Amino acid sequence: MKRIVILISGRGSNMEAMLKAHLPVEFAAVISNEPSAQGLATAQAHGKGIATAVVPHRAFADRAAFDAALAAEIDRHRPDFVVLAGFMRVLTETFVARYSGRMVNIHPSLLPSFPGLHTHQRALEAGVRIHGCTVHFVTPGLDSGPVIIQAAVPVLADDTEDSLAARVLEQEHCIYPQALRWLCDGRVKLGADGTVTVVDATVRRDALISPNLDT
Ligand code: GRF
Numbered sequence: 001m002k003r004i005v006i007l008i009s010g011r012g013s014n015m016e017a018m019l020k021a022h023l024p025v026e027f028a029a030v031i032s033n034e035p036s037a038q039g040l041a042t043a044q045a046h047g048k049g050i051a052t053a054v055v056p057h058r059a060f061a062d063r064a065a066f067d068a069a070l071a072a073e074i075d076r077h078r079p080d081f082v083v084l085a086g087f088m089r090v091l092t093e094t095f096v097a098r099y100s101g102r103m104v105n106i107h108p109s110l111l112p113s114f115p116g117l118h119t120h121q122r123a124l125e126a127g128v129r130i131h132g133c134t135v136h137f138v139t140p141g142l143d144s145g146p147v148i149i150q151a152a153v154p155v156l157a158d159d160t161e162d163s164l165a166a167r168v169l170e171q172e173h174c175i176y177p178q179a180l181r182w183l184c185d186g187r188v189k190l191g192a193d194g195t196v197t198v199v200d201a202t203v204r205r206d207a208l209i210s211p212n213l214d215t
Pocket of ligand 1: 008009010011012013014015085086087106107108169172
């Protein structure tokens, strides 16, 4: 079974969705940079002996020192894949290179739109009618690695940042466990040109139109 290490910083709802998805994988550890991350307690309560650890970024002089300590903690658990699930630190190139092709992230927008923070507020301000989330490989550029799967949702006229975030999060909880399953089954092929193919995945051909056409 593939070994997975999940990195979190807070709530951990994506982590929880993966833990509950009955994936044929071994969750070796959940690591947080924030000692107070709610997700640590969730992982411990899940049982199945998942190790939890904290590597507190504030205790390190700079990014390089933090990333080196984080990598040492990750490597102790010998993961096949490193899964970023609401992990709110920008990582150094050295760290990213170490897990090249083995580290994935979920981002709450339809990349390449709205990389970075406050994606839901920015989507509302931009007036887009369709928003969503993306699972992608992690590369040195922020939120710009090869895309594995995306989910789109409509933006509603009365949406607030919170209501839109909740609609997107529901989809995050669907696509992230699916992406991890594909990865562990060896179905995600990452080409040298950065293109991703998911072997034997089906594709829906119906469009999401928002607002809808008159019927
Ligand atoms: C999610 O919206 C994720 O896309 C973003 O941060 C949020 C983390 O939520 N990177 P949670 O900790 O998984 O509940």
